[in-house]
Amino acid sequence: MSATDSPNALPSDADAAVIAAFWRVLASQGWHRLSMREVAAEAGITSAALRRRFTTPHAILVAHARAVDAAVLEGTVDDPHSTPRDRLFDAIMRRLDELQPHRDGVLRLLRDLPGAPLTAMFLAAETAASMAWMLEASGINASGVRGLARIKGLGLVWLDALRAWSRDENPDLSGTMAALDRTLDRADRAARILGLGEAPVQMPEETPPEPV
Secondary structure, eight states: OOTTTOTTSOOOHHHHHHHHHHHHHHHHHOSTTOOHHHHHHHHTSOHHHHHHHOSSHHHHHHHHHHHHHHHHHHTOOOOTTSOHHHHHHHHHHHHHHHHGGGHHHHHHHHHHGGGOHHHHHHHHHHHHHHHHHHHHHTTBOOOHHHHHHHHHHHHHHHHHHHHHHHHOOOTTOHHHHHHHHHHHHHHHHHHHHTTOOOOBOOOOOOOOOOOO
């Protein structure tokens, strides 16, 4: 089973190798010259084997995005002493930690996206889904109209964090953490002004069974 068969599954070792190869090829060739044949060769598999796993470069992007989501969610710890803002900070930094091994390829894609508007739109939809999961993992409701506003707001925070990360040459990403801290402070103030502040997700109460 591949990442394209089950969106909830973490990528297999073979698929993880393809994802890593994809980012290396992208770093050297750029988005507009990216060749699936070269990705297959870099991953050490045939083009036919790659086609069975991933239909397009976009499918590899989706597989990687969902693997990052899963890694962040698995690393989320329920700490009663932390605030939703604290958990959002941790979630975003874990996302960036997952991108760090593929830094050159990710940065090349970010540079190429202005010339690929359809791909940018495609990635925006995937990013929105990821932001919804980050909110839920942080204990913030992402449903309804307010949830949609929070998703859009967190998407802007994420883009700002990506920009800071792209400029941060420190191995410990201290510059990125400082920038993210400031951005979250601004976002938190704006959310409270707009009535979109911290809203922990409430688990539904159990309904007692009807008497028989």
